[in-house]
Amino acid sequence: MNLTDSINRPTLHEELVERLRNLVVEDVLKPGEKVPEKQLCDSLGVSRTPLREALKVLASEGFVVLQANRGARVASVTREELENTFPVLAALEQLAGELACQKMDVAEIQRIESSHKDMLSAYEARDRQAYFKANQDIHQALIKGARNDILENHHKLLAARVRRARFLANLSDERWAQAIDEHETMMELLKARDADGLGKAMKLHMMNKLSALVKALKPEVTPR
Amino acid sequence: MNLTDSINRPTLHEELVERLRNLVVEDVLKPGEKVPEKQLCDSLGVSRTPLREALKVLASEGFVVLQANRGARVASVTREELENTFPVLAALEQLAGELACQKMDVAEIQRIESSHKDMLSAYEARDRQAYFKANQDIHQALIKGARNDILENHHKLLAARVRRARFLANLSDERWAQAIDEHETMMELLKARDADGLGKAMKLHMMNKLSALVKALKPEVTPR
DNA sequence: AAAGTTAATTATGAATTCATTATTCAGTCA
DNA sequence: TGACTGAATAATGAATTCATAATTAACTTT
Numbered sequence: 001m002n003l004t005d006s007i008n009r010p011t012l013h014e015e016l017v018e019r020l021r022n023l024v025v026e027d028v029l030k031p032g033e034k035v036p037e038k039q040l041c042d043s044l045g046v047s048r049t050p051l052r053e054a055l056k057v058l059a060s061e062g063f064v065v066l067q068a069n070r071g072a073r074v075a076s077v078t079r080e081e082l083e084n085t086f087p088v089l090a091a092l093e094q095l096a097g098e099l100a101c102q103k104m105d106v107a108e109i110q111r112i113e114s115s116h117k118d119m120l121s122a123y124e125a126r127d128r129q130a131y132f133k134a135n136q137d138i139h140q141a142l143i144k145g146a147r148n149d150i151l152e153n154h155h156k157l158l159a160a161r162v163r164r165a166r167f168l169a170n171l172s173d174e175r176w177a178q179a180i181d182e183h184e185t186m187m188e189l190l191k192a193r194d195a196d197g198l199g200k201a202m203k204l205h206m207m208n209k210l211s212a213l214v215k216a217l218k219p220e221v222t223p224r
Numbered sequence: 225m226n227l228t229d230s231i232n233r234p235t236l237h238e239e240l241v242e243r244l245r246n247l248v249v250e251d252v253l254k255p256g257e258k259v260p261e262k263q264l265c266d267s268l269g270v271s272r273t274p275l276r277e278a279l280k281v282l283a284s285e286g287f288v289v290l291q292a293n294r295g296a297r298v299a300s301v302t303r304e305e306l307e308n309t310f311p312v313l314a315a316l317e318q319l320a321g322e323l324a325c326q327k328m329d330v331a332e333i334q335r336i337e338s339s340h341k342d343m344l345s346a347y348e349a350r351d352r353q354a355y356f357k358a359n360q361d362i363h364q365a366l367i368k369g370a371r372n373d374i375l376e377n378h379h380k381l382l383a384a385r386v387r388r389a390r391f392l393a394n395l396s397d398e399r400w401a402q403a404i405d406e407h408e409t410m411m412e413l414l415k416a417r418d419a420d421g422l423g424k425a426m427k428l429h430m431m432n433k434l435s436a437l438v439k440a441l442k443p444e445v446t447p448r
Numbered sequence: 449a450a451a452g453t454t455a456a457t458t459a460t461g462a463a464t465t466c467a468t469t470a471t472t473c474a475g476t477c478a
Numbered sequence: 479t480g481a482c483t484g485a486a487t488a489a490t491g492a493a494t495t496c497a498t499a500a501t502t503a504a505c506t507t508t
Contacts, residue, residue, distance in 0.1 A: 068461085069498080092312070270463095272463085293469050
């Protein structure tokens with residue numbers, strides 16, 4: 001009898017961390033909004049203890065901000081934060097690209113190519129929803145391919161924080177086309193297993209994403 | 225009346241996160257050891273609620289491991305973890321080096337040079353304690369110099385996790401000399417404001433640190 | 449009516465309590 | 479003797495309670 005994977009019943013607070021993080025990333029809980037404990041407890045059917053534990057974790061991850069005796073507010077997405085986050089994310093993706101080239105097996109690369117084609121189809125159809133999905137799958141898979149848990153964890157958190165920015169500015173046609181190009185290049189480099197090249201391409205891809213975002217954002221954000 | 229900085233009374237759990245993290249990093253709480261809530265509560269003079277909140281945060285930071293209904297254990301420092309963490313840390317330091325070259329002012333660089341000289345003195349005197357301190361000051365200052373909170377946060381956590389490894393293996397004379405050399409180079413590049421160069425040097429410095437560590441570690445660690 | 453003050457209400461931080469799960473240990477039987 | 483069983487104990491997860499700080503509402507006072 002081989003019971004390798006033991007019963008996996010996550011604790012309440014773990015589930016709550018996941019669910020609340022999703023609510024923040026999916027913009028259900030809006031930036032700046034305060035997070036009323038009682039209300040959430042009622043709607044989620046838990047007591048305050050595990051909820052508050054989850055909020056502490058979320059705060060350490062940067063999704064909410066705690067103020068003593070004033071509870072939690074959803075962290076706002078500032079331009080400054082984006083300008084700080086993207087370079088870090090870019091550095092992580094660069095590393096991921098390098099490692100992925102070395103460590104991924106052929107089947108994995110083929111799966112990425114499949115997601116890549118899905119992405120192209122979504123682009124042709126101008127289906128933003130499907131595009132984002134395929135895009136995320138690709139980046140996710142490349143990170144996984146790096147075989148590095150630490151990298152994966154930190155990337156996951158930063159990527160989630162940045163993902164919220166999609167509610168701030170729409171993807172321009174121009175940027176969209178450029179992104180597709182960049183992905184084509186990345187795909188080529190991955191297949192050629194050009195570690196250094198893919199790393200640099202992924203870094204550049206991120207930084208270009210930031211540029212486009214800041215450009216689309218600039219007018220509306222207070223010039224600080 | 226300018227009350228820019230409001231009263232800063234951290235909540236209990238925040239203080240606990242700091243203190244417990246220190247206990248782990250300073251090897252007072254040993255890897256694999258379980259963290260008995262009651263005992264800690266008594267010795268710290270707090271109730272279980274804030275302590276448990278702190279443990280959740282520490283778990284999300286990777287310093288402890290939670291098992292449902294079995295409480296928290298201090299995370300062990302495995303070779304695999306080090307081999308995963310250092311490359312990520314190296315990537316962050318590379319970025320920090322690049323940014324620091326661009327953003328630090330002259331006074332800051334001079335202060336780093338002063339720490340650098342302290343470090344050299346400590347090396348001459350073979351004073352490990354003082355060396356570690358000066359070394360940490362330098363790296364800390366370079367990170368600060370990058371003017372990027374996100375980078376700083378993530379670096380801080382990873383650096384703390386890795387710092388625990390110093391209880392696993394001693395710094396060899398050979399490696400120590402090499403590290404000094406690398407720091408000399410870094411100092412030169414910083415003064416020359418060679419962003420790309422400093423970035424690469426810091427990355428290399430980290431990766432060499434890992435090599436030395438793994439070499440010193442290899443015999444004693446169970447071979448995977 | 450507007451600004452300021454005080455009382456009532458609400459929300460939060462932390463302690464305590466309760467229920468459940470692990471662990472320990474004595475006892476049983478092969 | 480040594481492995482198994484089950485009761486007793488201890489530790490944990492979560493709910494509840496309590497004390498205090500923040501917010502709101504009511505009331506003055508001008």
